Amino acid sequence: MAKDNKEDLEKKSVLKLQNTFLRTAADYLLPLLLLFSVFVLLRGHYLPGGGFVGGLIASIAFVLHSFAYSTRETKQLFKRDPFFLIPVGLSLTFISAILPAFAGQNFMSALWFAESLEVIGSVGSALFFDVGVYIVVVGVVLTILFTISENV
Secondary structure: OHHHHHHHHHHHHHHHHHHHHHHHHHHHHHHHHHHHHHHHHHHOOOOOOOHHHHHHHHHHHHHHHHHHOOHHHHHOOOOOOHHHHHHHHHHHHHHHHHHHHHOOOOOOOOOEOOOOEOOOEOOEHHHHHHHHHHHHHHHHHHHHHHHHHHHO
């Protein structure tokens, strides 16, 4: 009986140590992964990447945080439910797709600003479309994963 208690205590201390490592790693990796996801979002403007891949990387950052802490604590990082991101992203993609029609061009044509930004480069409707896709992907992935983790 005493041997079982000793083994249980050893398992608990190992789990607590592993949880400490995971939480420390998640605290450092969350901002790094989010920054990298924004880099991939902006890089996709000219090279492979873009809103979808960047959104998946951002979602992975929050999933890692959810593993380290809990779904409830990860949801507290957001002011609203992640489901709210879906209509926001869809609205942004729709606006960026229909905006060229108001400028006398075809639906989903690219509009570009005359001046380019130092870090981003050329800014146009395609960038806003990618940002909308990024927001939709984050909202969908987190809504699905949080719903599954809450119901398990």
